Amino acid sequence: MKQHKKALVLWIGAVLLLLIGALLAGFHGRTESVQQAMRDAVLHDVNQISLLGLKAVNPGLISAFLVTGLILLAAALIRVLVIPRFQYIPGKFQLALEEAVGLFHGMAQNSSPHRYGFVGAYIFAAGAYIFFGTLFELLGLQGITIHGHPVTLPAPLSDVNAAIALGTLSYLVILSGGIAANGAKGVGKTLKEFSLPISMSFRLFGALLSGLLVTELVYYYVNLSFVLPVIVGVMFTLLHALIQTYVLTMLVSMYYGEVSEPSHKAKS
Amino acid sequence: MPLNIDLQQILLHWMNLAILTGGLYLLLYKPVKDFMTKREEHYRQLDEQAAEKLAQAERVQAEYQARLDGADEEIHQARARAQQAIQQSTEDQLAKAREQARQIVAHAQTEAEHSRERVLRESQRELRKLAAQATKKLAFHVDPFDQFLDLAEEGEEYEE
Numbered sequence: 001m002k003q004h005k006k007a008l009v010l011w012i013g014a015v016l017l018l019l020i021g022a023l024l025a026g027f028h029g030r031t032e033s034v035q036q037a038m039r040d041a042v043l044h045d046v047n048q049i050s051l052l053g054l055k056a057v058n059p060g061l062i063s064a065f066l067v068t069g070l071i072l073l074a075a076a077l078i079r080v081l082v083i084p085r086f087q088y089i090p091g092k093f094q095l096a097l098e099e100a101v102g103l104f105h106g107m108a109q110n111s112s113p114h115r116y117g118f119v120g121a122y123i124f125a126a127g128a129y130i131f132f133g134t135l136f137e138l139l140g141l142q143g144i145t146i147h148g149h150p151v152t153l154p155a156p157l158s159d160v161n162a163a164i165a166l167g168t169l170s171y172l173v174i175l176s177g178g179i180a181a182n183g184a185k186g187v188g189k190t191l192k193e194f195s196l197p198i199s200m201s202f203r204l205f206g207a208l209l210s211g212l213l214v215t216e217l218v219y220y221y222v223n224l225s226f227v228l229p230v231i232v233g234v235m236f237t238l239l240h241a242l243i244q245t246y247v248l249t250m251l252v253s254m255y256y257g258e259v260s261e262p263s264h265k266a267k268s
Numbered sequence: 269m270p271l272n273i274d275l276q277q278i279l280l281h282w283m284n285l286a287i288l289t290g291g292l293y294l295l296l297y298k299p300v301k302d303f304m305t306k307r308e309e310h311y312r313q314l315d316e317q318a319a320e321k322l323a324q325a326e327r328v329q330a331e332y333q334a335r336l337d338g339a340d341e342e343i344h345q346a347r348a349r350a351q352q353a354i355q356q357s358t359e360d361q362l363a364k365a366r367e368q369a370r371q372i373v374a375h376a377q378t379e380a381e382h383s384r385e386r387v388l389r390e391s392q393r394e395l396r397k398l399a400a401q402a403t404k405k406l407a408f409h410v411d412p413f414d415q416f417l418d419l420a421e422e423g424e425e426y427e428e
Binding site: 043044045055057058061064065068071072075076078079083086088097098101102104105120121122124125126128129156159160161162164165166168169 | 272273274276277278279280281282284285287288289291292293295296297298299300301303304307310311
């Protein structure tokens with residue numbers, strides 16, 4: 001009981017300290033209007049970040065590199081520290097890893113029973129990228145724009161270039177499955193779904209962008225910055241992360257299965 | 269381009285996704301899947317071994333059941349043989365007893381016959397003796413009254 005009281009006092013103290021710090025830091029005025037902020041969240045044409053001094057790029061690309069780096073770093077640590085200690089009777093973390101791999105492997109196997117090795121690996125990576133990339137915006141990491149202003153790094157897929165890249169790459173993966181299984185006929189089958197890369201790209205972009213815009217709006221006004229971000233964070237980040245991961249991986253595995261299905265010649 | 273679409277950035281995103289896909293496949297997807305396959309194989313082998321042991325146990329059980337059934341039959345046969353032997357032995361004993369009884373009776377009959385013949389012979393001899401004495405006395409004219417008395421005296425002696 002005493003411990004609970006102590007923790008409560010510490011928590012309230014920390015909140016008050018942060019509030020005082022925020023008040024003391026002062027408000028230096030907006031660098032942009034809400035219209036400009038929303039427009040930039042969609043287009044990323046103002047607040048760009050320099051990529052190693054070579055080129056000014058959208059903050060989404062920096063986020064994408066950071067997300068990939070963090071995921072690969074975590075994967076490397078797991079590979080070195082956890083996987084060699086795997087047991088036949090798994091612990092909680094091992095079970096979670098096996099569930100994640102088994103989920104995408106099973107999805108690929110069920111949707112594309114004739115050829116699922118490569119698509120399983122691809123949807124695992126794509127799923128991890130969408131899920132952790134969407135959650136990445138909750139970290140609120142800051143980047144400095146080429147104009148010297150700080151900007152919060154967004155979810156990579158809220159950048160239209162990232163969404164187009166993922167949508168078109170997914171389409172190419174599906175196309176590769178068609179070619180590997182059915183050759184020219186597979187190409188034909190895949191090309192029939194010509195609207196797929198556009199629909200996948202803009203579905204991702206629209207879903208992630210809507211979350212980003214709501215979050216931008218909420219954080220733009222100080223009055224909305226209490227309690228509401230918790231709900232917005234869950235509604236537009238966590239649920240988007242789960243839903244978009246499921247939608248894209250399911251679509252890719254289904255179309256891959258469809259185009260890679262061996263064609264049966266009609267018996268004369 | 270509209271919407272700030274930039275081909276160079278798209279290509280950079282592709283590169284990023286290719287690195288991520290390859291890296292995750294090598295670092296996480298493949299090792300975890302390999303381990304899951306290995307565990308599946310391990311449990312499949314255990315399952316096969318258990319099935320094999322079960323089949324072996326069933327075979328041994330059937331074998332022992334067959335032996336048990338054979339033992340029952342053997343016991344049944346042994347009991348029948350023992351009963352037959354007892355029956356035979358009883359009959360032999362009975363036959364022997366009957367033979368002994370017959371021999372005893374025959375012997376007793378023979379003994380009785382011999383006794384009867386001996387008594388008969390002795391009686392005949394006595395009668396002949398008496399007849400001879402009587403004849404002798406009659407032949408030498410002896411007073412019949414004295415003779416009777418003498419004979420009576422001799423008869424009493426003989427009875428004693």
